[in-house]
Amino acid sequence: MDIKEYFSLVFSDYTLRTITLGTAILGAICGMLGSFAVLRKQSLLGDAISHAALPGIALAFIITGTKDTNLLLLGALVSGLIGTFWIRGMITKTHLKSDTALGLILSLFFGFGMLLLTFIQKQPNANQAGLDKYLFGQAATLVEKDVTLMAIVTGVCLVVLLLFWKEFKILLFDADYTKTLGFNTRFIDVLITFFIVLAIVLGLQTVGVVLMSAMLLAPAAAARQWTNKLSVMIVLAAIFGAFSGVFGTAISASQNNLSTGPVIVLVAAVFVLFSFIFSPGRGILFKQIRFWQNRRDLKLQKTLQFMFDIAKTHEDISHPHAIKILNNFQGFTRGSLKEMEEKKWVEVQGQKWSLTQDGYNAAENLYKQ
């Protein structure tokens, strides 16, 4: 199956449609909530939470003995939340910095989870196979009820986001100040964190423990490049996330044996790379172009300033002067003279130049703000 075939099948084929819809919704909710994580400088929190969810999955299986996705994800949610609140506790109660706390919880929980997984594998239970899919995810196992759950959570998350928009925004920008205004910052904080954990847990089946944080961060990092408005950033992040999901699924479905999670993450990385280079405000390409432009403008401005200083000494500002006297001036070229002529700053007649009124005014206002 090639990509074309995929897109013709996606609306008719039940399995493909379910998987595509699932990854798209997942990408959207992760992009939205990832924006919060990125702006709070808690990018690694997502990584820690997803790793912290692993022992929950294993324990849920050991206790119930079933592989029902919802039950396993419930286990993931509980252990993800425990991990998150331990991290917060460590940061507020001890002198450990947040990166240390994140790293500690991440590896501790992940190690414990792996231990439980190997323990489960040694059990004489025919049902055990397949739990390791939560490590790297397996989008092919998505069924309609998984997607419905994702859609419901995303809907609830959207409503909460719209309802508490103002509170979320101010907490992200200035938490101390928010507190002085009388808001319960703890409540807002817990609400945001809870939804981040929820989004991560939802993604475990599709993208897996190891790569989940990329789903959160990549769309948000890409979106930040294109806008200086929080609302636009969140919408863009959701769109980038959704497209990563769709394209990732399309590519992996059309190429045999490519697992979906890693492909989705790679597509998201392409969005990031593209944004870093080509975004008009912050991208490196336009930054470089602006740098060149400024350098050229500065050359012109320096020459104009020099001419201005000469012209100032005459009563008639348009008194002609020999081009030769500019030759001693650094930055002057025939090219820049021509450009100034085009801007109608100077008039050139034979071997003489004279400043125009426009040029005089421009020079006078050059370094005024």
Add this chain to the structure above:
Amino acid sequence: MSSKKIAIRVDDLTVAYNYKPVLWDIDLTIPEGVLMAIVGPNGAGKSTLIKSILGIIDPIAGSVTIYDKPYAKQRKLVAYVPQKGSVDWDFPTTALDVVMMGTYGKLGWIKRPGQKEKKASLEALEKVGMLPFKNRQISQLSGGQQQRVFLARALVQNAAIYFMDEPFQGVDATTEIAIINILKELRKAGKTVVVVHHDLQTVPEYFDWVTFLNVKKIATGPVKDIFNDDNLTKTYGINYKVAVNQ
């Protein structure tokens, strides 16, 4: 002075990080309508004092009352200007948007700011001379402009009491004069303004009330009565006569 109302009263306030006291048993009464500087060396607990009055830091002991009622009930009377460096100025938002945040407290939960709030915010921006920059992304503002935006955000709260944490830090002379003029205007309007301040030389010129702080409260009162060599030496441990009497 005794006829004046007490705006802020702090009783037995003690703050400690890991056994080390940062503020020790602070008693403070600040009358209404003064422009007060808190001065003291680095690590004296100046910012901590403001933050614990505002409930950002939990004290071990002590109480704060604003106009004779617990601070928690009087939040709407109090506005805060944090240190400029305490936030990420690359946050995706505009100057006007930041000032609008000053209206959130009165709005309360969920309710969004409307035209009335926007108008008040624009007026506050105008007051600090930042109206032309209202739609500017905040990372593209200079340090002085960022400080003015923070000041405008507090002004829009239309409070009775203002706490400011080093508003003159890292701003140029023009901005410093603009800010102090606004603070003096606030005092004229009967507001109480408390400022963490570093520049001892400008204390007599800018302020009419002063608190010397170095973990303990050294002295508090009118500048003309207590801003003297004795208190400076007690607070800083060295003789400041040269710096002040120039």
